Amino acid sequence: MLEARAQYLTSTLADLYDPLTMPGPLLRAHQELDRAVDRCYRPEPFPSDRHRVEYLFALYEKLTAPLVAGAKPARKGRKAQRAPSGTAQS
Numbered sequence: 001m002l003e004a005r006a007q008y009l010t011s012t013l014a015d016l017y018d019p020l021t022m023p024g025p026l027l028r029a030h031q032e033l034d035r036a037v038d039r040c041y042r043p044e045p046f047p048s049d050r051h052r053v054e055y056l057f058a059l060y061e062k063l064t065a066p067l068v069a070g071a072k073p074a075r076k077g078r079k080a081q082r083a084p085s086g087t088a089q090s
Contacts, residue, residue, distance in 0.1 A: 004029040 046052040
């Protein structure tokens with residue numbers, strides 16, 4: 001992908017990633033990357049980008065759920081008392 005983008009150094013990312021005018025070599029590089037990612041997670045390709053993203057986010061949620069469940073809840077005790085501004089607290 002980086003090699004494909006290097007062919008268009010004077011183009012902005014907005015130009016390169018316009019779905020109507022994306023250069024062929026860049027499009028093919030992204031398609032190859034998508035296929036490689038697909039093969040990392042399952043034998044058949046995802047039917048669309050949306051399915052790929054939904055699958056990856058679901059996997060992320062499954063992997064991070066134990067971290068969220070183990071997080072300590074915020075303490076609901078006394079709030080720290082502050083001295084009014086301009087006065088010293090002893």
